Amino acid sequence: MKALVFVTLKSGVLDPQGKAIHHSAESLGFAGINDIRQGKYFEIFLDPSLDEAAAFAEATRLASEILANPVIEDYRVEIVK
Amino acid sequence: MKFGVVVFPGSNCDHDAYHVISKHVGQPVDFIWHQETELAGFDAVLIPGGFSYGDYLRAGALARFSPVMRSVREFAAAGKFVFGICNGFQILCEAGLLPGVLMRNRGLHFICKHVDLRVENSNTPFTNLVDSDRVLSIPVAHAEGNYTCDDATFNELEENGQIVFRYCTPDGEVTDGANPNGARSNIAGICNRERNVLGMMPHPERACEELLGSNDGRDIFRSLANTIGKMSI
Numbered sequence: 001m002k003a004l005v006f007v008t009l010k011s012g013v014l015d016p017q018g019k020a021i022h023h024s025a026e027s028l029g030f031a032g033i034n035d036i037r038q039g040k041y042f043e044i045f046l047d048p049s050l051d052e053a054a055a056f057a058e059a060t061r062l063a064s065e066i067l068a069n070p071v072i073e074d075y076r077v078e079i080v081k
Numbered sequence: 082m083k084f085g086v087v088v089f090p091g092s093n094c095d096h097d098a099y100h101v102i103s104k105h106v107g108q109p110v111d112f113i114w115h116q117e118t119e120l121a122g123f124d125a126v127l128i129p130g131g132f133s134y135g136d137y138l139r140a141g142a143l144a145r146f147s148p149v150m151r152s153v154r155e156f157a158a159a160g161k162f163v164f165g166i167c168n169g170f171q172i173l174c175e176a177g178l179l180p181g182v183l184m185r186n187r188g189l190h191f192i193c194k195h196v197d198l199r200v201e202n203s204n205t206p207f208t209n210l211v212d213s214d215r216v217l218s219i220p221v222a223h224a225e226g227n228y229t230c231d232d233a234t235f236n237e238l239e240e241n242g243q244i245v246f247r248y249c250t251p252d253g254e255v256t257d258g259a260n261p262n263g264a265r266s267n268i269a270g271i272c273n274r275e276r277n278v279l280g281m282m283p284h285p286e287r288a289c290e291e292l293l294g295s296n297d298g299r300d301i302f303r304s305l306a307n308t309i310g311k312m313s314i
Contacts, residue, residue: 013229014263016189066146069139069175071182072229 001046003059004078007068008039042067052079082309084110085123087153087169089144094130094166097286102127105289105299106306115147124309125162126153128169130222130284140183140225141171150176162206162305163278167223170270170280179273179280180238181230183223187263191224195294196261198269198283199249202242205272206308207279210300216253217246217297219283221261221269226282228264228271238271246270246281 009015015037022036044062046055059077068075084102088095095112102110113126120126133144144150150172157163157178165173173179186192195218203213211217230238238244246269250259260267262282270281285298 014184014187014227016185016187016263020189066142067138069142069182071231072184 001048001050001052001055002080003044003046003055004080005042005044005059005063005067006039006076006078007042007063007073008075009037010072010074013072040067052081055079082108082124082306082313083122084108085113085120085126086110087113087115087126087128087149089115089131089133089147089172091133091135092129092131092168094168094284094286097284098127098129098166101286101289101299101302106302108306113149115144115149118148118152120149120152120156120161123156123161124313125164125305126156128153128163128165128172129286130167130169133168133172136168136225139175141168141173141175144168144172145176154178157273157278160275160277162309164207164305165278165280166284166286167221167226167282170282171225173278173280178278179271180234181228181265181271183225183282184227184229185225186223186227186261189224191222192226192261193220193222194261195220195288196269196283197249197251197253197259198246199253199255201244201247202272204242205245205276205279205304207272207301207305208245210304210307214253216249216251217285217288217300218295219285219288219298220294221283222287223262223282226262226264228268228282230265235265237274238268241274243271243274243276244268245272245279246283
C-alpha cells in the first residue's frame with residue numbers, strides 16, 4: 001500500500017519559485033497561464049499489513065509532523081492500493 | 082561559565098563560533114555533537130550556521146529531530162541561553178523554540194554580503210552591551226532568510242519587544258530597499274517571549290575582527306557573556 005502526500009503553500013504565502021517558473025513559462029510563449037504554485041510530492045510505501053484507515057492515520061501524522069510546516073504549508077493525503 | 086557549539090552533519094560555521102567565544106569573548110567553549118544529549122555544565126548553547134542535513138525537505142527541518150535537540154528544548158525551558166545563527170535560526174523555528182519560519186528569499190538568489198542591522202531591543206541578554214538603534218554591519222549568507230509569520234504572531238512579537246534586529250540602511254532607516262530577502266517587516270532576528278532564545282539570519286561570528294571588515298558582531302557574544310557573568314555572581 002502506498003500513501004501519496006501533497007504539500008502546498010497556503011494561499012497568500014508568497015512563492016518566489018512558482019513565480020520564477022511562471023515567468024519562464026511566459027517568456028517561452030506559453031499562453032493562458034495565470035499563476036504557478038510549486039509544492040512537494042511524497043510517495044510513502046507502507047506495510048501491507050496495515051489496513052487503509054491505519055495507513056491513512058500514519059501517513060497523516062507523518063505529513064503533519066515532518067513533511068509540512070503548518071506555519072506556511074497545507075497537506076493532502078491519498079491512499080493508493 | 083561555559084559555552085557549547087552544537088555540530089550537526091553539514092554545520093559549517095561551528096569553528097567560527099568556537100573561535101569567537103574562545104578568542105574574543107575569552108570563555109571556555111566545547112563542541113557538542115548532535116548525537117549527544119547531556120548539556121549539564123553549559124550556560125549557553127550556540128546553534129551555528131551551515132546546511133544541516135543538506136537542507137533536505139526544508140532548511141532546518143530534519144536537524145530538529147537530532148537527539149541533541151530534545152536536550153536543547155529542555156535546556157531552553159530551564160531558562161538557559163540558546164542562540165541560533167542562520168541555519169541555527171531556521172532550526173529553532175522548525176523546532177518550535179521560536180515562532181514563524183524562514184522561507185526562500187524573495188529574489189530566489191543565495192545572498193552573501195554585508196548588511197546593516199538596527200538594534201531594535203537592547204534590553205535582552207544578547208544585546209545589553211549594544212545601544213538601541215545602533216546600526217551593526219554584519220554579513221548575511223543564506224537562500225532561506227525570508228522571515229514569515231501570521232499576523233497574530235507578528236503582533237505578539239512587536240508588543241513583547243521580541244524583534245531584536247531589523248535590516249536597515251546605513252543610517253538606520255528600515256526601508257524595503259534595505260531588506261535583502263523579503264523578510265516580514267525587515268526582521269533579521271527575534272527572541273522568544275522569555276528572552277533566553279535568540280535567532281538571527283546574519284552571521285555575527287563572521288564580524289568579530291577588523292580584518293574581516295567589521296567587529297560589530299563581538300558585542301552580541303560579549304553581551305551574552307556579560308549576562309551569564311552577572312547571573313553567576
